Amino acid sequence: MQIQPILAALRRHRLATALIALEIALACAVLCNACFIIAQRVSAMHIVSGADEAALASVQLTGYDSAQAADVDARALAALRAVPGVESVSPINSIPFGSRRGTAGISTDAAGEHFGGVIEFYVGGPGSLEALGAKVVAGRAPQPDDFRAFTGFMPDGGSVQITRALAEHLWPGADPLGKEFWSLKSHYRVVGVLKDLVRPDPTGWTPEQRQWSVFLPAQPGPYLTGSYLLRANPGDMPRVMRDALAAVAKAVPEVVIDREASQSVSDLRHDVFKNDRVMAAMLVGVIFAMLMVTALGIVGLASFWVQQRRRQIGIRRAIGATRRDILHYFQTENFLIVGGGIALGMVLAFALNLVLMKHYELPRLPLYYLPVAALALWVLGQLAVLGPALRAAAVPPVVATRSV
Amino acid sequence: MFGYYLDLALRSLKRNKVLTALMVLAIGLGIGASMTMITVLHVMTNDPLPGRSATLFTPHLDPLPLDYKHRSDGPDPTDNLTWPDAMALLEAHLATRQAAMAGGSLLVRPARADVRPFRVDGRYATADIFAMFGISFEHGQGWSAADDASRTHVVVLGETLDRKLFGNSGGIGQVVRLGEHDFRVIGVTADWQPQPMFHADLSAQSFGDADQFFLPLTAAVDLKLPTNGNQSGWGKDDAADSMTSANMSWLQFWVQLQSPGQVQAYRQFLLDYSAQQKALGRFQRPPTEAKLYSLMGWLAHRNLVPTDVRLQLWLALGFLFVCIVNIMALLLAKFLRRSGEISVRRALGARRRDIFLQLGIESAMVGVAGGLSGLLIAQLGLWSVRHRPDDYAQLAQMDTSMLLGTFALAVAASLLAGLLPTWRACRVPPALQLKAL
Incomplete structure (x- = not known):
């Protein structure tokens, strides 16, 4: 197939060619960045929590006088533990994807000079780390005398387990075991490393910060009252949850059950990423509509050109061109126009990515998106032009002898 | 002439129904997506108190120490006032009405x-809130x-709560x-x-249900009732009771000022007050940090539109642009195909302007047809927005101005798309085309 005559013909339709190429370029830029945002959201949705989500549920109680906390705690725990199917009930302040009560800033020196970031303290009673299912990959799990009694926000010292991600952030490359950190006047020592433990509100943080969690062992007390982690057989979870909430409502009728926060951890996780799902769905919708509009534009313009060149096609057929030659002519023409659009589109895609990086904290667009988008647009262009090109190929040679 | 052109346009559009439908659909999709997001943005930046908002202002002071480091991801403590400052502004009584307030969930x-x-x-809140906000x-x-002075335990209920608690008899x-x-x-x-809830703290919900009680x-301070806004503290806690501490900001403060002169005087008062506090050693930063925001200015400053919504708006507008380029190409093809027809009209005396x-x-x-289909698509889009989990979702409704805006945008977009092809078609040399006929 000779390209020279095609280019010569396109030169006579500069404006229309430029417009279609521009449309392809814009589509390419939006396609790359929209797909990238979708990928970001989807990867956020698939975050590893480090907990046995399917086997866990949260029960949250409010609305009691702090003077009655011990009494409420005893009755609620007894009621929950009596529910058939419940494997364990542990008081813990925060729940993965659920209630958040342990967010605090830390520093790696006593004076607070070296700010270490804002992290999540999971303050839990005996058995809660095992119930969560968080794996200790180095050092040790909490031992009975690690669980300290406390008043107020959380214990002001003690031995803690921290996640790999947080250890790497605080002390890059070093062994975190035995290291210390401070939060205001409180002082903590790392005795164990957890594989993963997601913070309760991962969507509000950068991907790196989502695993910045610490497990701080504590004796159950007034501060931990009303926030419980339930463990049960995953298959039985809906029934166990129903029974558990009914049992609490009966045993402690004066408290208010926070229904929104009292759900299985899988359901809580589903709720946390609602917005991301909406955004991803909206982007998929826009990508689909845009590709459709672009394809229809190509169909419209190609049909017009075929009609306009009927006589020329007839002449070419009369002097020996085969149907295949005509078909290839229009396919090659489309390939060239789309190719031009893609070349411009790659530049636009990067420009758009720079703008998004500046205003929306999006990372840099990985390079492999570009060839994939180019291929997709080329395929789209070929599919769109196929109909008009087949119609062109069907033009009989006799057209050459008739005047239009 | 206008009627004749209308008839010609209709005939031309009917001649190629598929192409026409395609153009209408493309502009409809672009307009629908854009108007959905513009409407969402419109309700989020709405004037919450039409007619009254122009007279409402919120003063802001900066009592932070010089060495206070504000982290960009945290709330700004100067968004709210401390108890002593709020009481001082209240007692100064320089505005027509003034009230300090904070949200609470009980x-x-x-x-x-x-x-x-x-x-x-x-x-x-303090007593003036009802008259000030109307x-x-x-x-x-x-x-x-x-x-207020005697800290009486009284409450004003919202209608919904009153009915829920006391039925039809009322709870007075x-x-x-x-x-x-x-x-x-x-x-x-x-x-x-009011939507958005301009008077609430930034960390509370900005779009939501009505306040169901006022006390x-x-x-509230006397009983140490919990607040649901942000409480930013700094320095060491000197007061045993942190709600009245001079080192913690948590109060929203609004004033009603009727005339520009009054606004000017109040601004001066804030400067003077800050200067005085600085002289007393309580404030460390320059008095010019004191600001008086108008209601709409304050909403703009708070920037209630989430980044996701902003991103979606840009995406929708980008999509509309793609659609416009698309229609431009299609119209160009359509018009140039009629070069012969245009040349005949030109040869018979039609001016370029007529073409x-x-x-x-x-x-x-x-554009008008695209606007109609865009309206339908936008309604569909808004329906889907209303099913989002966000607090602004239920507000996503089109009002008259948005309805008219849809048509204006559709016609503007199609005229913009038609401009280049029309110009190109007008420049067709008649002689050359007539020869080819």
């Missing part, structure tokens, strides 16, 4: 056995400045238990639901 324990305890959101009463009235004179304390009901307001701020008008009308017709 547990209601109904006397009726069939209603379980539940949480309601409301506001702790909150209307169904029964009874608000409390007085004397009640009754006692309602909020949290751990009893309050006497002295008034019932019509549900007051004196002084009583321009004829083809312009044809483009605009595509």
Whole structure:
């Protein structure tokens, strides 16, 4: 197939060619960045929590006088533990994807000079780390005398387990075991490393910060009252949850059950990423509509050109061109126009990515998106032009002898 | 002539129905997506109190120490006032009306056995809030400045809460238990639901249900009732009671100022007050940090539109642009195909201007049809937005201005798309084309 005559013909339709190429370029830029945002959201949705989500549920109680906390705690725990199917009930302040009560800033020196970031303290009673299912990959799990009694926000010292991600952030490359950190006047020592433990509100943080969690062992007390982690057989979870909430409502009728926060951890996780799902769905919708509009534009313009060149096609057929030659002519023409659009589109895609990086904290667009988008647009262009090109190929040679 | 061109345009559009439908669909999709997001943005940046907002202002002071480091991801402590500053502004009494306030969420324990305890959101405020914001009463009235001073345990209920607690008989004179304390009901307001909730703290919901109770701020501080806004502290806690501490900001403050002169005077007063506090050694930063925001200025400063919505708006507009380029190409093809016809008209004496008008009308017709389909698509889009989990979702409704805006945008877009093809078609040399016929 000779390209020279095609280019010569396109030169006579500069404006229309430029417009279609521009449309392809814009589509390419939006396609790359929209797909990238979708990928970001989807990867956020698939975050590893480090907990046995399917086997866990949260029960949250409010609305009691702090003077009655011990009494409420005893009755609620007894009621929950009596529910058939419940494997364990542990008081813990925060729940993965659920209630958040342990967010605090830390520093790696006593004076607070070296700010270490804002992290999540999971303050839990005996058995809660095992119930969560968080794996200790180095050092040790909490031992009975690690669980300290406390008043107020959380214990002001003690031995803690921290996640790999947080250890790497605080002390890059070093062994975190035995290291210390401070939060205001409180002082903590790392005795164990957890594989993963997601913070309760991962969507509000950068991907790196989502695993910045610490497990701080504590004796159950007034501060931990009303926030419980339930463990049960995953298959039985809906029934166990129903029974558990009914049992609490009966045993402690004066408290208010926070229904929104009292759900299985899988359901809580589903709720946390609602917005991301909406955004991803909206982007998929826009990508689909845009590709459709672009394809229809190509169909419209190609049909017009075929009609306009009927006589020329007839002449070419009369002097020996085969149907295949005509078909290839229009396919090659489309390939060239789309190719031009893609070349411009790659530049636009990067420009758009720079703008998004500046205003929306999006990372840099990985390079492999570009060839994939180019291929997709080329395929789209070929599919769109196929109909008009087949119609062109069907033009009989006799057209050459008739005047239009 | 206009009617004739309309007829010509209609014939031309009918000649190739598929292409016409394609153009209408493309512009409809672009307009629909854009108008959905523009409407969402419109309701989020709406004037919450039309007619009254121009007279409402919120003063802001900067009591932070010089070495305070504000982290960009945290709330700004100077968004709110400290208790001593709010009381000083209140006592200065320089505005027509002024009120300090804070949001709170309290547990209601109904006397009726069939209603379980539940949480309601409301506001702790000083007496002027009702008159200043124009909150209307169904029964009874608000409390007085004397009640503020004596920290009386009274409450004004919203209509919905009143009905829920006391049924149709109304609760005036009754006692309602909020949290751990009893309050006497002295008034019932019509549900007051400004959207966005300009008077609430930034960390509270910005779009949501009406305040269901109002009670004196002084009583709330007295009883140490919990607030649901941001409380930013700094320095060491000197006061045993942190709510009245000079080192913690948590109060919203609004004033009503009727004339530009009054606004100017109030601004000067804030500067003077800051300078005086600096001289006393309480403030460390320059007095010029004191600011007076108008209501709409404050909403703009708070920037309530989430980044996701902003991103979606840009995406929708980008999509509309793609659609416009698409229609441009299609119209170009359509118009140039009629070069012969245009040349005949030109040869018979039509001026370029006439051709321009004829083809312009044809483009605009595509725009009007596209606007109609865009309206349908936008309604569909808004319906899907209303099913989002966000707090602004239920507000996503089109009003008249947005309805007209849809058509204006559609016609503008199609005219813009038609401009280049029309111009190109006008420049067809008649002689050359006639020869080819």
